[in-house]
Amino acid sequence: MAIIGAGIAGAAAAHRLREAGRPVVVLDKGRGPGGRMATRRGPDSLRFDHGAQYFTARDPRFKARVEDWTTRGVAAPWGGAERFVGVTGMTAPVRDLLDGIDLRCGRAVGRLVRDGRSWRLQEADGAALCEDAAFSAVLLTCPAPQALALLAGAGEDLPGVAEVRYAPCWTLMLAHDGPPLADAPVREDRDPDATIAWIARNDSKPGRDGGGTLVAHAAPAWSRAHLEDAAEDVAERLVAALRERMPVGAIRHRAAHRWRYAAVERAVGEPCLFAPETGLGFAGDGCLGPRVEFAFLSGLALAGRALGEAAR
Numbered sequence: 001m002a003i004i005g006a007g008i009a010g011a012a013a014a015h016r017l018r019e020a021g022r023p024v025v026v027l028d029k030g031r032g033p034g035g036r037m038a039t040r041r042g043p044d045s046l047r048f049d050h051g052a053q054y055f056t057a058r059d060p061r062f063k064a065r066v067e068d069w070t071t072r073g074v075a076a077p078w079g080g081a082e083r084f085v086g087v088t089g090m091t092a093p094v095r096d097l098l099d100g101i102d103l104r105c106g107r108a109v110g111r112l113v114r115d116g117r118s119w120r121l122q123e124a125d126g127a128a129l130c131e132d133a134a135f136s137a138v139l140l141t142c143p144a145p146q147a148l149a150l151l152a153g154a155g156e157d158l159p160g161v162a163e164v165r166y167a168p169c170w171t172l173m174l175a176h177d178g179p180p181l182a183d184a185p186v187r188e189d190r191d192p193d194a195t196i197a198w199i200a201r202n203d204s205k206p207g208r209d210g211g212g213t214l215v216a217h218a219a220p221a222w223s224r225a226h227l228e229d230a231a232e233d234v235a236e237r238l239v240a241a242l243r244e245r246m247p248v249g250a251i252r253h254r255a256a257h258r259w260r261y262a263a264v265e266r267a268v269g270e271p272c273l274f275a276p277e278t279g280l281g282f283a284g285d286g287c288l289g290p291r292v293e294f295a296f297l298s299g300l301a302l303a304g305r306a307l308g309e310a311a312r
């Protein structure tokens with residue numbers, strides 16, 4: 001089987017399939033695994049969790065996994081209220097699930113091509129991926145618009161994928177010499193008209209080196225209004241907005257990252273989608289909602305369906 005996307009959903013699915021003894025290949029267009037559980041490197045060994053900030057665990061299956069991660073030092077509590085982060089970056093839990101799995105990064109799947117009862121994967125220009133191997137099932141764990149494009153190109157549909165909606169998010173990564181947040185480690189603003197919705201002391205997370213790093217997420221409405229702006233302009237505006245909220249010292253590094261599909265606003269409302277007759281499936285936070293835990297559970301569910309389990 002092939003899994004497209006090495007975020008937490010794809011990693012959970014791959015892990016489950018491997019446990020069941022099924023060969024699996026995971027492809028991701030990014031340079032490494034993690035998806036929106038992301039860690040970005042800056043100069044001077046700076047590192048920022050610029051996607052998901054933390055995760056919670058409520059479902060017993062995810063709780064058991066998080067307990068295992070914390071026991072082995074892959075994750076650790078942070079900031080109270082049963083919040084957990086990867087150690088030493090948010091990608092750590094995803095990497096852990098993918099340990100020993102055939103993971104191929106830097107591979108953007110552009111086309112799904114039917115070959116009898118199997119599927120072949122191609123880049124957008126038609127070049128073969130995976131040495132032209134054929135797969136009995138292809139599990140799509142990329143954000144819904146990207147999954148939809150692949151399905152449409154193959155002349156297939158998984159009802160529900162087209163209805164999923166995401167809010168964008170511009171993220172500021174900043175290293176400065178000012179005092180840390182007074183009420184560390186986070187500050188939230190739920191005003192929909194705010195420029196910045198979330199500020200986190202990135203350096204307060206366990207295992208992170210270096211002081212003075214913070215991550216700020218712009219609010220959804222602001223992010224939407226500035227979606228196509230240049231990253232450098234956005235970084236400048238977000239630093240200005242940050243100065244209104246806290247003292248900012250001499251800036252050592254700043255960068256902005258645009259998440260076009262950040263937080264699910266409308267989900268499918270089912271754990272996953274799977275069509276046994278074609279072997280195509282969809283999982284991720286687009287199924288159950290905007291949380292790491294939901295994406296994990298969705299990936300597990302899709303692996304179960306691909307293994308022949310009934311829908312729950």
Ligand SMILES: Cc1cc2nc3c(=O)[nH]c(=O)nc-3n(C[C@H](O)[C@H](O)[C@H](O)COP(=O)(O)OP(=O)(O)OC[C@H]3O[C@@H](n4cnc5c(N)ncnc54)[C@H](O)[C@@H]3O)c2cc1C
Binds near residue numbers: 050054142262292293
């Ligand atoms: C700014 C931000 C803050 C967040 N904060 C939190 C938080 O605090 N707590 C929380 O629980 N959740 C948070 N989330 C949400 C959480 O990160 C997501 O719900 C979760 O990580 C989604 O995982 P996923 O596997 O479904 O998708 P993703 O992590 O997006 O993985 C999909 C993968 O598919 C790959 N891909 C896409 N198209 C292709 C293609 N054509 N070929 C190959 N690969 C492809 C992508 O590169 C990506 O790696 C946040 C998200 C963002 C962006």
